[in-house]
Amino acid sequence: MNAPDPNAGERDLDALRRAQRAHEPSMEEILASIRSIIADDREAAPPRPEPVRPTAAPAGPQIVYSNDAATPTRPVYEPPARAEAVPAPVEPAAPKVVWTQPAVDPAALAPPPEPATAEEPLVSAETNQVVSAAFDTLSASLALQGAELAENMTREILRPMLKAWLDEHLPSLVERLVRAEIQRVARGGR
Numbered sequence: 001m002n003a004p005d006p007n008a009g010e011r012d013l014d015a016l017r018r019a020q021r022a023h024e025p026s027m028e029e030i031l032a033s034i035r036s037i038i039a040d041d042r043e044a045a046p047p048r049p050e051p052v053r054p055t056a057a058p059a060g061p062q063i064v065y066s067n068d069a070a071t072p073t074r075p076v077y078e079p080p081a082r083a084e085a086v087p088a089p090v091e092p093a094a095p096k097v098v099w100t101q102p103a104v105d106p107a108a109l110a111p112p113p114e115p116a117t118a119e120e121p122l123v124s125a126e127t128n129q130v131v132s133a134a135f136d137t138l139s140a141s142l143a144l145q146g147a148e149l150a151e152n153m154t155r156e157i158l159r160p161m162l163k164a165w166l167d168e169h170l171p172s173l174v175e176r177l178v179r180a181e182i183q184r185v186a187r188g189g190r
Contacts, residue, residue, distance in 0.1 A: 025033075121128070 123131070
């Protein structure tokens with residue numbers, strides 16, 4: 001008895017993929033197919049027929065049934081009415097445009113008369129003061145927030161630079177100051 005081949009499934013799958021690729025159309029074949037479909041659509045498109053306008057009367061004889069309760073229901077023959085010929089719509093000719101200078105009324109050119117009284121403000125003086133105070137408060141709070149924002153941004157920018165400078169220079173500064181203080185104490189001068 002033979003042991004099953006673990007690669008047999010992969011080989012079968014690979015063979016199936018190659019077979020599928022062999023049957024796939026190329027880009028040129030796809031484009032040629034699209035072009036032929038478009039060309040067939042253009043050739044097969046029938047010319048548009050003239051629209052049929054309905055006439056007032058039907059074309060053939062008509063049978064009308066009486067629904068009168070006194071008369072038994074029976075068909076009544078009515079001859080077809082004459083169909084009137086409907087003329088084809090006629091496209092109107094393009095209108096002729098003539099530009100002329102319109103007559104101007106001198107009174108229309110005169111400026112409008114000034115009102116005799118001065119216009120009153122839309123709001124009272126008290127309302128105007130309250131609104132102005134509210135806007136001043138808003139402006140002050142925005143200015144304060146802007147100052148705080150600038151200060152916070154400056155701290156964020158300067159903090160890494162200050163840390164790097166202190167890491168580099170602080171040990172030597174402290175050592176030099178401690179040495180100077182030790183020498184001053186050692187000499188006896190306070």
